[in-house]
Amino acid sequence: MKNVKFYLRGQARTDIAKIRQYTIKEWGHNQWDKYRVALFKKLQSLANNPHMGANIEEVSSNAFRFPIKNHVIYYAKREDTVIFVGVISSDMSPQKHMIRVKDITNELGM
Template identity: 30%
Template sequence: MPVRPIRLSPAAATDLRKIRQYTVEQWGLEQWLRYSDELDRRFEQLSKNPALGPVRDEIRPSLRSVPMGSHIVWYRMRVEDLEIVRVLHATMDPKMRL
């Protein structure tokens, strides 16, 4: 299966900046670097296997999700790429934020 390029939506880029800031403030730079590596691996996994997460039509049509640590990665497959729509904490209500 071909690898799809990953594209972050502006909202997902903001989510990741906030996750980074909070993680560094609470647990330090080393923890952020570890978590960032895990996120990169998860994104790479999705680029190779975009159907990994279940379709979440109850949230939004064609949206998929996969867990990642304390967060849920919300994404959609597109013809040209895989778009990371949001990276939300697992306790957040996706219907309110997507």
Template identity: 30%
Template sequence: MSGRYRLTPKAADDLKAINDYTARQWGNEQRRKYLGELRHRFRWLAEQPLLGRARPELRDNCYSYPQGEHLIFYAIRSPDIEILSVIHNRSLPDFLRR
């Protein structure tokens, strides 16, 4: 795959909330580190999208992959992936947990 990803408006909102919360709770250094790790994972998933867990119970062509305290939901849109949402583990219903 291309190694490229696109964010949906929902995913962009999720990242903004993660950015704001992490900066407030843990400071700017941790905010930069954690968001960098998320973006690195997005690129990695774009290179190897089938390594995520298929989520047919949610919708066709939906996958998830854990990163830190969050679960990344994405769809394969060849040659890229589309990041659908990034949800904190505490916010997930039981059936979506790792």
């Protein structure tokens, strides 16, 4: 099976940069390398199988979230691609999670 193309948009890049910075500070480069590999494997897996995530029905049938370790990935399924809009800590405030849901809404042009 050919991998589905995916993009990091919205806050996703910033979120991943913050995760990288925190992980390196707390646990070192080796741990970041392990987590980065696991994270990007999961992003590709979700792009290939977007319905693995929980649908955010109040936004769209194409909006999803998926937990990975201590984070939640927010993304939108497009016709031929998947757009990741956020990767935030699962213990962040509900307001932060709602911002990522809004990012999906914006990405889908709703």
